Amino acid sequence: MKVIKLFLFLIICTPTYSQLLIPLFDIPQKMDVLSDEAEEGTAVTFNNGEGIFFNRNYEKITEKVQEVKAQDIWFAEKGKKGWGRPFRPFRDVDFTERNIMIGCTRDGERLYILNRYIDGDSIKSRIIYKTRNGRSTWKDPQEVVIPGLDLSDPQTTVFMHSDEDVLLLSKLVDTASTMINEDLFLVYKKEDGTWSDLVDLGPNINSKGLEFSPFLTHDKKALYFASDGHDGFGESDIFVSYREEGRWDKWSIPLNLGLPINSSRFESYFVVSDTNQVYFVSDRESLNTNIYFTKATGEYKIANLGLLAGQLFKDGKPVASQKLFVYDSYKDFLEEVVTDENGKFKFSKLAGDQKYSIRLDSTEEGELLGDLLYIVDEKGNLKKRVTFDKTGQMVEMGKKPEKAIVKGVFESKGVAMMNTALVVLDKNNFPIDTIYTNNKGEFSYERIAMDKGFKIIPRDLNVKDESLELFYFDKSGKKSKTFNDGSLETGKGRFVFNKLPVANSVIKVYDLEGNIIETIAVNQDGSFAFKKLNLEEEYRIVIENEGDVEIVDGIIYFTQDGTSSSKRYIVKDGNKVVSIGSGGVEKVFGKYTFDKLPAANTAIVVLDENNIPIDTIYTNIEGMFVYEKLKLDKGIKFLPLEEENPEDLILYLTDKEGAVLSTMNYDKKSKGYILTKNETAATAKKVTTKVEDKTEVKTETKKELTAVPTLNEEILYFGFNEVNLSSSNVVKLKSYLAKLNANSASQATIYGHTDDVGTEATNMRIAQQRADAVKNYLVSKGISVDRISTEAMGESKPALPNDSETNRSKNRRVEVVIK
Structure with missing residues (x-):
C-alpha cells in the first residue's frame, strides 16, 4: 500500500489531488464512558474536542418491531483525567418530545436541534437553536425557518455546519420503490442572508441505496457520510468525497475509508474535530450502536485504482483502431484511449466505480446508444456486459426476463436431443448463457432485457449437421419456425420519404423510461424487420441516418406479424420522431x-x-x-x-x-x-380569415423581434429539447475553430437560445447546455477554456415569432461571436 505522509492536518485542509486520497486512522476505541444500554447516535464536538454533545435513543424491541420511545441530548466534557460522566443538559420543560443534536458552533455557545413533536394526530419536525446564558443555563429555543424545507420523513438525518450557513440532510426520494432510496441534499445561506433552494449533491454521491448522516468539514471541502449504496464492507460504511470547482452539486467519487473505520457491521455519524479527533457510531461490538473514538494519523493512502478492460462493438462489429473519449458522471473529460484492431481497450478507474460514459466523438453523445461493451478480467474472461444510454453512460445489461420466455425443442430428424447443452450467443457471437434440453429435447430461455438479438447453438455437437433442427414454440404451443439464425422476427416495416425508400438508416426504439428496446437496421429498399416490439405499447424512436439525406416528414411504418396491429411514425425537425396520431x-x-x-x-x-x-x-x-x-x-x-x-x-x-x-x-x-x-x-374560408388576421398581428411582432441583430451568419440549430451537436453543426464550428486558431488573442462568446415551449427555468437550462456543448467542442480541439465564455439566453431573444413549428425551429439555436 502506498502511503503519503503529510505534515498538515489534511482532513481539514484538502490537498489539490484529494479526490484520490484516503486519510488513515488509528485503531478506533469504544468510548465506554459515553455508552450505556441505549443506542448512541449523532456526536458533535466543540472547543477543539474538549466538549461533546451526543444523542441517545431509547427503544422498545418486540418480536415484530423496533420502536424508538424517546430521543434525548446528552453532554460530556473532558477534564484532566479524561471524559466526565455524561448528563442531560436539558429537561422536558425546556422543550418536549424527541430531540436530536444536529450541530453546534465551534465554541459550543449555540446548539442546533431537530425537534420532533406531536401536533394533534401527527408528528411534526422543526429545527431550533439554543444559545448559552451562562455556563449551565440556556436561553429559550428559537426556530430556524427555511422556506420549502420538508422534514416530515422520520428517517431524515440533518447536519448544521459550525458556521451556521450550510444545512445538509438526507431525504427519501423514491417513495414508490420497494427499496429505500435516501439521498443527500443541502441548503446554504446566500449573500442576502436568505436560504437557497434545495441542492441535490449529485450522481457521484447519491446512489440507489441509502446515503445519510452527512458531516461537512470546517473548510467546507470534504464531506463524510454513511451509505449502503456504494461498494462497502458491511451494512453501511463511511465514505469521504471532495467538493469540486467550489460547487455544491459537484463532488468527487466517494472513497470508502476502509479498515479500521469500517467493519462488517453498521457505521455512521462520522465527525471530525479541529484537532483531527474523530468520533463515529458503530454496532461492531454489541446489538446497540455506540460511540467510537480515533485520531487521524496525518498520513494518506492513494485510493485503490482499478483497470477497466473491455471490448467494444458497434452495430455488430468491433470498434477497431478508434479513439474513445471517457467522461465521468458530470460529463467532464477524463481520458482518451485507443482501441486495438479487435476493439479492445483499457483505462484506469477508481475501484468499484462504474459511472462513466464513453463517446466516439468528443462532441457527440448517444453514438453508442444500444451498442455493447464487454467487461473482462485480467485473463480475458467475460465479467459483465454493458450497453449505453442516450448520454453514452454505461448501463449494465439486466437479467430479468421479458414478458415472453423463449421455448423450443432441439431435434435430429424428428428425434428429440435429450439432455443436450445449448449455448446462447448474443448478436456479436459472445456466449452469454448455457441452457439444457430436457428428456423431450425441449428447452426454455429467459430473454435478457435490452438484448437486441441472440442465437442458440449446440455446445458439443457439429452445428453444421443439416439433420439438426432448432424450433421454437409460438403462443399456442406449435412449432412455428426454426431459429438457428436467431431471427425471431415479429414484424416488418418500411421507411419512406416522398414516396422513395430511406436506405441505410438505423432506427433505435426506447420505452418511455428511456431503456433501449431494439435497434433496427433499414435495408437498401427501405424495408426492415423487428423482433421485440409490441405495437400495443408506446415507444420513443430515434433515427440515425448517414450523410445529409433529407428525412424530415419521412414516415416509418410498423406492422406486427399475425395481427392487425400497425403504427406509423413521422420524422420532424432534428430527426425527432413522433407518432402520426400524436397531432x-x-x-x-x-x-x-x-x-x-x-x-x-x-x-x-x-x-x-x-x-x-x-x-x-x-x-x-x-x-x-x-x-x-x-x-x-x-x-x-x-x-x-x-x-x-x-x-x-x-x-x-x-x-x-x-x-x-x-x-x-x-x-x-x-x-x-x-x-x-x-x-x-x-370551414376553410372562416379559418383563412382568422389566419390572415393573426398574420397581421404577428407581422408587427416579427418586425420587432427580427430587429435584434443576427450575431453571425453561421447559426447552429437544434432539435426540440436537443442539446447535442449534430454533424452539420460540427461542420459549421470548424470555421469558428479556424478563426480562433488564426488569432490567438481572439475571444469567443457563445449564446444559447431556445423556443418558448416549456418553463423559463427549463429553457434557461437547455440554453446553457447547448452553449456548453459548443464550448466543450472548441476546448476538445485545443482552444483554451480561458478564451471562451457562455451565456444562456433561454427564450428571451427569439429570432422569429414563436407562432409556428418552423419559426420555433429557428429559435432553437446557438450563436457564436468571435472578437
Missing part, C-alpha cells in the same frame, strides 16, 4: 356519387402520401362518409374499392350537414382522389 384528428365529411346518383355502401381505401393503405371506410346509403384524418398526414388519397371505372365517380367535400363545399375529380396520374392538407377543413 390529433380532424373530421373529413364527403359524398360519393356515380352518374349523379349516390354511391351507396361503397368501400373506400384511404392511402397516405406514400400510397400506403392506412384505412378502409364505407359510404352510407346516401353515399355519405366521415373520415377522421390525422392532422400530421400531409395528404391522403381516396380510392373506391372494386370499382371498374373509378374515374366515373365524383367526390364531394361537404360540411357535417352535407352541404357541398368543393368537388374533386379522379386524378388518372395518381389513380385516386387526392385530398391535400389545405382541403380538409370544412
Whole structure:
C-alpha cells in the first residue's frame, strides 16, 4: 500500500489531488464512558474536542418491531483525567418530545436541534437553536425557518455546519420503490442572508441505496457520510468525497475509508474535530450502536485504482483502431484511449466505480446508444456486459426476463436431443448463457432485457449437421419456425420519404423510461424487420441516418406479424420522431356519387402520401362518409374499392350537414382522389380569415423581434429539447475553430437560445447546455477554456415569432461571436 505522509492536518485542509486520497486512522476505541444500554447516535464536538454533545435513543424491541420511545441530548466534557460522566443538559420543560443534536458552533455557545413533536394526530419536525446564558443555563429555543424545507420523513438525518450557513440532510426520494432510496441534499445561506433552494449533491454521491448522516468539514471541502449504496464492507460504511470547482452539486467519487473505520457491521455519524479527533457510531461490538473514538494519523493512502478492460462493438462489429473519449458522471473529460484492431481497450478507474460514459466523438453523445461493451478480467474472461444510454453512460445489461420466455425443442430428424447443452450467443457471437434440453429435447430461455438479438447453438455437437433442427414454440404451443439464425422476427416495416425508400438508416426504439428496446437496421429498399416490439405499447424512436439525406416528414411504418396491429411514425425537425396520431384528428365529411346518383355502401381505401393503405371506410346509403384524418398526414388519397371505372365517380367535400363545399375529380396520374392538407377543413374560408388576421398581428411582432441583430451568419440549430451537436453543426464550428486558431488573442462568446415551449427555468437550462456543448467542442480541439465564455439566453431573444413549428425551429439555436 502506498502511503503519503503529510505534515498538515489534511482532513481539514484538502490537498489539490484529494479526490484520490484516503486519510488513515488509528485503531478506533469504544468510548465506554459515553455508552450505556441505549443506542448512541449523532456526536458533535466543540472547543477543539474538549466538549461533546451526543444523542441517545431509547427503544422498545418486540418480536415484530423496533420502536424508538424517546430521543434525548446528552453532554460530556473532558477534564484532566479524561471524559466526565455524561448528563442531560436539558429537561422536558425546556422543550418536549424527541430531540436530536444536529450541530453546534465551534465554541459550543449555540446548539442546533431537530425537534420532533406531536401536533394533534401527527408528528411534526422543526429545527431550533439554543444559545448559552451562562455556563449551565440556556436561553429559550428559537426556530430556524427555511422556506420549502420538508422534514416530515422520520428517517431524515440533518447536519448544521459550525458556521451556521450550510444545512445538509438526507431525504427519501423514491417513495414508490420497494427499496429505500435516501439521498443527500443541502441548503446554504446566500449573500442576502436568505436560504437557497434545495441542492441535490449529485450522481457521484447519491446512489440507489441509502446515503445519510452527512458531516461537512470546517473548510467546507470534504464531506463524510454513511451509505449502503456504494461498494462497502458491511451494512453501511463511511465514505469521504471532495467538493469540486467550489460547487455544491459537484463532488468527487466517494472513497470508502476502509479498515479500521469500517467493519462488517453498521457505521455512521462520522465527525471530525479541529484537532483531527474523530468520533463515529458503530454496532461492531454489541446489538446497540455506540460511540467510537480515533485520531487521524496525518498520513494518506492513494485510493485503490482499478483497470477497466473491455471490448467494444458497434452495430455488430468491433470498434477497431478508434479513439474513445471517457467522461465521468458530470460529463467532464477524463481520458482518451485507443482501441486495438479487435476493439479492445483499457483505462484506469477508481475501484468499484462504474459511472462513466464513453463517446466516439468528443462532441457527440448517444453514438453508442444500444451498442455493447464487454467487461473482462485480467485473463480475458467475460465479467459483465454493458450497453449505453442516450448520454453514452454505461448501463449494465439486466437479467430479468421479458414478458415472453423463449421455448423450443432441439431435434435430429424428428428425434428429440435429450439432455443436450445449448449455448446462447448474443448478436456479436459472445456466449452469454448455457441452457439444457430436457428428456423431450425441449428447452426454455429467459430473454435478457435490452438484448437486441441472440442465437442458440449446440455446445458439443457439429452445428453444421443439416439433420439438426432448432424450433421454437409460438403462443399456442406449435412449432412455428426454426431459429438457428436467431431471427425471431415479429414484424416488418418500411421507411419512406416522398414516396422513395430511406436506405441505410438505423432506427433505435426506447420505452418511455428511456431503456433501449431494439435497434433496427433499414435495408437498401427501405424495408426492415423487428423482433421485440409490441405495437400495443408506446415507444420513443430515434433515427440515425448517414450523410445529409433529407428525412424530415419521412414516415416509418410498423406492422406486427399475425395481427392487425400497425403504427406509423413521422420524422420532424432534428430527426425527432413522433407518432402520426400524436397531432390529433380532424373530421373529413364527403359524398360519393356515380352518374349523379349516390354511391351507396361503397368501400373506400384511404392511402397516405406514400400510397400506403392506412384505412378502409364505407359510404352510407346516401353515399355519405366521415373520415377522421390525422392532422400530421400531409395528404391522403381516396380510392373506391372494386370499382371498374373509378374515374366515373365524383367526390364531394361537404360540411357535417352535407352541404357541398368543393368537388374533386379522379386524378388518372395518381389513380385516386387526392385530398391535400389545405382541403380538409370544412370551414376553410372562416379559418383563412382568422389566419390572415393573426398574420397581421404577428407581422408587427416579427418586425420587432427580427430587429435584434443576427450575431453571425453561421447559426447552429437544434432539435426540440436537443442539446447535442449534430454533424452539420460540427461542420459549421470548424470555421469558428479556424478563426480562433488564426488569432490567438481572439475571444469567443457563445449564446444559447431556445423556443418558448416549456418553463423559463427549463429553457434557461437547455440554453446553457447547448452553449456548453459548443464550448466543450472548441476546448476538445485545443482552444483554451480561458478564451471562451457562455451565456444562456433561454427564450428571451427569439429570432422569429414563436407562432409556428418552423419559426420555433429557428429559435432553437446557438450563436457564436468571435472578437
